[in-house]
Amino acid sequence: xxxxxxxxxxxxxxxxxxxxxxxxxxxxxxxxxxxxxxxxxxxxxxxxxxxxxxxxxxxxxxxxxxxxxxxxxxxxxxxxxxxxxxxxxxxxxxxxxxxxxxxxxxxxxxxxxxxxxxxxxxxxxxxxxxxxxxxxxxxxxxxxxxxxxxxxxxxxxxxxxxxxxxxxxxxxxxxxxxxxxxxxxxxxxxxxxxxxxxxxxxxxxxxxxxxxxxxxxxxxxxxxxxxxx
Ligand SMILES: N[C@@H](CCC(=O)N[C@@H](CS)C(=O)NCC(=O)O)C(=O)O
Ligand SMILES: [Fe+2]
Numbered sequence: 001x002x003x004x005x006x007x008x009x010x011x012x013x014x015x016x017x018x019x020x021x022x023x024x025x026x027x028x029x030x031x032x033x034x035x036x037x038x039x040x041x042x043x044x045x046x047x048x049x050x051x052x053x054x055x056x057x058x059x060x061x062x063x064x065x066x067x068x069x070x071x072x073x074x075x076x077x078x079x080x081x082x083x084x085x086x087x088x089x090x091x092x093x094x095x096x097x098x099x100x101x102x103x104x105x106x107x108x109x110x111x112x113x114x115x116x117x118x119x120x121x122x123x124x125x126x127x128x129x130x131x132x133x134x135x136x137x138x139x140x141x142x143x144x145x146x147x148x149x150x151x152x153x154x155x156x157x158x159x160x161x162x163x164x165x166x167x168x169x170x171x172x173x174x175x176x177x178x179x180x181x182x183x184x185x186x187x188x189x190x191x192x193x194x195x196x197x198x199x200x201x202x203x204x205x206x207x208x209x210x211x212x213x214x215x216x217x218x219x220x221x222x223x224x225x226x227x228x229x
Pocket of ligand 1: 132140
């Protein structure tokens with residue numbers, strides 16, 4: 001038996017945060033918590049009656065500061081990120097193929113660089129937590145933080161190699177969607193359909209998006225695992 005909870009930050013970042021737990025042992029992990037939602041997350045953990053073991057980041061976020069320090073202080077959970085983030089402040093760095101055990105449950109690390117160098121997706125059972133590598137009918141931008149559209153294309157192809165039935169839980173959604181599947185993204189994702197690698201690169205290089213509002217504060221803070229300077 002397992003516990004699964006999806007939470008949404010409605011305070012401006014549209015971040016999706018996930019809590020996964022083993023229903024027998026009550027060991028839990030949280031993926032991509034947001035600083036301003038510390039109180040909410042602690043309440044949810046308490047109401048689920050679970051013990052937080054790991055705080056897992058999909059990448060060094062540009063749009064929000066991680067909620068890790070507050071959760072760590074309250075629960076003594078460990079901070080975990082992909083090795084490509086270079087976060088020496090983390091308690092544990094995962095490489096491609098590594099797994100994180102919580103109770104009888106396993107989270108598998110899948111390196112999906114491109115939005116940032118250190119982007120890691122995770123698989124738990126038949127669910128993929130894709131961070132900003134693969135969003136619902138979109139994907140993470142590649143115009144800051146070592147973004148590389150060719151690398152992102154290859155990472156997305158890697159994710160699309162999972163079975164069609166596997167569910168896609170992204171790091172954000174800006175249009176009130178909450179879940180997709182590998183099959184649905186292959187059929188409907190407008191960044192991918194009809195685009196070969198070069199066409200995808202051209203599209204990503206011409207998105208012309210405004211810079212995230214909090215990038216100058218968020219990136220340095222997240223490079224310290226959310227700790228104050
Ligand atoms: N309006 C948001 C923009 C956030 C943003 O740029 N998000 C990144 C993920 S960190 C992205 O890849 N967005 C894809 C998109 O907007 O299509 C802000 O200011 O924070
Ligand atoms: Fe991001």
